[in-house]
Amino acid sequence: MSKKNKQTKNEPCVLLGIPDGDIEADNDVYVTKLGGLPIWLEPSKPPSSKVCQCRICHKPMYLIFQSYVPLQGSPYHRVLYVWACNRRSCMRKDGSFSVIRSHIIDxxxxxxxxxxxxxxxxxxxxxxxxxxxxxxxxxxxxxxxxxWDNSSGSFGSTPSLGNGFGMKKSLTTTAASAVASTAFGASTEKDTNQADLVKQLNELGIEDPVDVANLPQFPGQYLYIDEEQTDTYESMTIDLSRYKEYLDMEKDMLMDIDAGNSGETWQGETYEKQHLPKGVDKQFKKFTERVECAPSQCVRYEFNGQPLFYSALRPQDQQRMTSPCKYCKAPRVFEFQLMPNILSILPTTEFASKESAAKPNDGQIKHADAKTVLDSWNVGMEFGTILVFVCQKDCHQGAIDDVSYMEETAIVQYEVD
Incomplete structure (x- = not known):
């Protein structure tokens, strides 16, 4: 007997990001999007190139998500960026995903x-x-x-728990979005020369700034924002037989590759043969049932809310979630998560195939080691969900009138652990 899930009036609202068409002119910092190139709050002061560099292969990562998300009561313009490496061999290793929170004062x-x-x-x-x-x-x-009172104002005050996720600057009612009629970031002064720019970046601790022209990119995709509706559908007992078939097929494929390596296995590699679960994960079942309400969702946003876990949380991930902000030691809170439908929207496999070497034939596979085989069949990134946790106080580093870039926490849950 099924039970009807109803969203109570006191239950926080979850906002969903839904695909909304290709981006033709990718130059608006106030949009919420998938793919494309990063648009900085202050274009003349980009972050260090390290923020978008994979810590495993040391190659530039792809921007997979950007959103303008000012908080209520905050004087800052605020953008979040999520980066991911598109090499399958880098998956399941710390450093193949990263999240940057950027601030600039209104x-x-x-x-x-x-x-x-x-x-x-x-x-x-x-x-x-x-x-x-x-x-x-x-x-x-x-x-x-x-x-004389030496108080410096309320710049460091804690923002109230609200958000401007997906809202244009003209629609946002927060102090952070009360922008003048001119485009934000437009300079009324002459452009600074190269020496002055380098000096400013060095003062901010920014070395080797990002050169956007040299970054790889997926085609940009707009997202429109809608509230999650859970009161119009009945929870279904999801038929996971197809998922079990997929696991069996993956197991057979891995066994065939091992046999092609003359009995050698992939033990010793980080991305080796998977340890398949004995049964279906309860968290995965809950995840699947909830997502069934809006299968096309790419983002779930709820500042200071509760994430929808893809699988059981590992102890090391639990520790990262509860660790304080590395800048101000304030607690971390959940802000949003990226959903697996992103992998069907962004051409990750197509772009990974272009970057990979030519695939070996059957005769070459027999004499190739496991890592070579894996690299040659690179089909791009993978994830079940990417959970993003941020500083609860939304702290700002550096001078009050400088652009600031803070690294936040990304916890990645994969399809098979």
């Missing part, structure tokens, strides 16, 4: 804040001057003390 907010601080400073100077005159009138025995 110019209008900063201008208004500095005007307010200047007004407060002048008021305090007048109070000091009046106090000094009064002290002179009554003699040196009367001390009023220093009335």
């Amino acid at each position: 110019k209008d907010y900063l201008k208004a804040q500095r005007q307010k601080e200047e007004e407060n400073r002048k008021k305090e100077e007048k109070k000091k001057a009046a106090a000094a005159k009064q002290q002179q009138a009554f003699g040196n025995g009367f001390q009023l003390g220093d009335l």
